[in-house]
Amino acid sequence: MPTDLKSSSYQISKPENRIYLARFLKSLRAKMRQKAALLPGQIDVENLELLRDFPQFDDRFTAPMHGFKSADDYYEQSSSGRYLATIAIPTLLVNAENDPFLAPSCFPRDVAAASKFVFLETPPEGGHVGFAEGTPDGEYYSERRAVEFLMAEVPA
Structure with a gap:
């Protein structure tokens, strides 16, 4: 999860991520053109x-x-990182170390170390696609870990 939207926005703009960025921007441009067509005169797509x-x-x-x-205002106000230290219920964050979209600031190690409620797991592999494990049923590591975490933390 990008706990720091600003750093993630710059991370995805790095040359090694240009193929992802181009695809995302193509999709966003198409969506803006659709919105402009639905709201004539309200959205400038020039x-x-x-x-x-x-x-x-x-x-x-x-x-x-x-x-x-x-x-910058959007990134600052919308990033979850600034709220992590105040979390008072068990919360699991799973970020792969090799996620190309996450900058180092998206790995709140200090907060997790100091909190009894924030748990950070950083597997070395997993990328940005939820840790697809290639199982026949399409199981994802992140989904399995979320269920395991909830089963351990939520009283029956």
Whole structure:
């Protein structure tokens, strides 16, 4: 989970992630064109192709459409990292060390070490797709761990 949206937005903009970024931006551009068609005169999609990364897209669309002053304001207010230290119920975070979209700040090791409620698991592998294990039933490590965690933490 990207507990730090700003760092994740820059992480996905790195050259090694350009194939992912291009695909995401293509999808977001198409969605903005659809929204503009549904809301004539309310959404300016001129020069949409000039937006080259998430910070640019979020500054132009995400932030203003959701009441934020800027992409940075959106990232700051919407990132879950700032709330982790105040969590008072058992919470499991599972982030693969090799997730190409997560910057080091998305691994709240200090918070987890200091909290009796925040549990951080960082398997070395898993990428960004929920730790697909290739089982015939399509089981995912992250889903299995969530169920195991709940079974251990929630009284019967």
